[in-house]
Amino acid sequence: MTLSGVSQNTNVFFTEADAFFEANVVNGKVAYASIKDNQGQLNKLLRLAEAFTVSGDDESINKAFWINAYNICVIKGIVDNYPIKSPLDKAGFFDKDTYKLAGETLTLNAIEHEKLIAGYKDARFHFVLVCGALGCPPLINEVYMPATVETQLDIQTKKALNGSFLKVNSKKKRVEVSQIMEWYKDDFTIDDRTEIDFINSYRTEKIPDNYRLTYFPYDWSLNE
Structure with missing residues (x-):
């Protein structure tokens, strides 16, 4: 995958995330058991997310990064507690458990509300942030990319x-x-x-x- 206008380090995150979602998501369902048995790809992705540099100047990169980061961290949180029947089985799943992302330590709620909703006032995010439950809009099996994130937001909102x-x-x-x-x-x-x-x-x-x-x-x- 080529992302024009994106730095090499940034490109690595999106490329790895794309491969991860493609390998582990089918028809909106996530292969948590398989990921738990082999966490190398997920852990590599989390290291890339921790080292990611967020720029205030490029909204498309920021939106795409935080959407993907949220969905990856949900998967990490579930895998760490798997087998569970619901993300709510883990107390503090959304508001207490933290993840290191782009030099910050954040909860899932902080990613959703502080990094995305508060910054961009865009309700379409609710159709792409997937909380690990069947009631969420389905997780897609590809990465949200800077060049296409606006189109992807529209597509997922329309589908829902x-x-x-x-x-x-x-x-x-x-x-x-x-x-x-x-x-x-x-x-x-x-x-x-x-x-x-x-x-x-x-x-x-x-x-x-x-x-x-x-x-x-x-x-x-x-x-x-």
Whole structure:
């Protein structure tokens, strides 16, 4: 894989991450048992992530790095505690356990909220940050790359909002969506938009404004 305009050290991280996801993710499911049995590739990737240099000048590199870093650290956290049935089986999985990334020590929540949501005010991140549960949008089997991260964000958001992330009931004039949109409502309603406004900006078949929005329970079962 070639990433034009990206330094050699940065390129190594993205190349290794791409190989890791391709080898260990199939149809959104992660081969945790296999990774646990052979952790060399994962540990190499974590060393590269720790040494990664984040630049304030290049949003595309930063976005791609932090998305991949989050997904890699989720896998690391699960592998360290495997076998488990859910990331919630490990107390502090999201808000206490830390990882060394780009010279900092961060929790998963800090990556999501401080490095991505707070910095870019972009709800699309919720469709690419995969928390290790079946209720999350599926993990893709390739790296998020600086040159294509905006397109990839759009693709994953569209897939979710035109797929199983929501259920439309035209008879009852109701749309059920994942609890992700309840938990992070503020992210989806920036600039006086409603949640349905956000959904319709990515939906092929638009949801009428008069439909009632409800939330279906989140599935915290492990995505394996």
